[in-house]
Amino acid sequence: SVFGQYDFPVDSCACHIFYEHWVQMQLVISKVLTPDFPEKALDETSGVREALAFDSCQDLRKVKNSLAWTVSTAAQTDCSPGQMSTFIMCSQLALLKNDFELALMYSEIANYQLPFASNCMDPGQWTLRPEDVLHNHRK
Numbered sequence: 001s002v003f004g005q006y007d008f009p010v011d012s013c014a015c016h017i018f019y020e021h022w023v024q025m026q027l028v029i030s031k032v033l034t035p036d037f038p039e040k041a042l043d044e045t046s047g048v049r050e051a052l053a054f055d056s057c058q059d060l061r062k063v064k065n066s067l068a069w070t071v072s073t074a075a076q077t078d079c080s081p082g083q084m085s086t087f088i089m090c091s092q093l094a095l096l097k098n099d100f101e102l103a104l105m106y107s108e109i110a111n112y113q114l115p116f117a118s119n120c121m122d123p124g125q126w127t128l129r130p131e132d133v134l135h136n137h138r139k
Helices: 019-032 037-042 048-052 071-076 080-096 100-120 130-137
Strands: none
Touching: 019 048, 019 080, 037 048, 048 080, 080 100, 100 130
16 A cells, blocks of 8 residues: 655745754854845955855856746745745845845845745844844845
């Protein structure tokens, strides 16, 4: 006989898959995205650029199907706040490299993720809060 596997619905707040990665990323964000971030970001010896490169930031202009980075990420991830945080970090890294087009692409995707992530962003668990993103990143 054949048994089927029950596919549990995706919980976009669970962050169980790659849990250690998300925890490490929160540590990086808590040390990098601080009030003195602008000054440190301009200091090439501060380690900020290396910290922002914690996650692999692809050049989204080379991805043929943009829906793979927007709709499918939002709908299928088990960690919306982690995905959004990744896009914010990649956006900041692109800005530091003077790649404004890529920074805007990452910012757009991060903003697209915010409605999916905002209900998950307990300040006891996540360094970034929805109001931080609204205040600092949407401008």
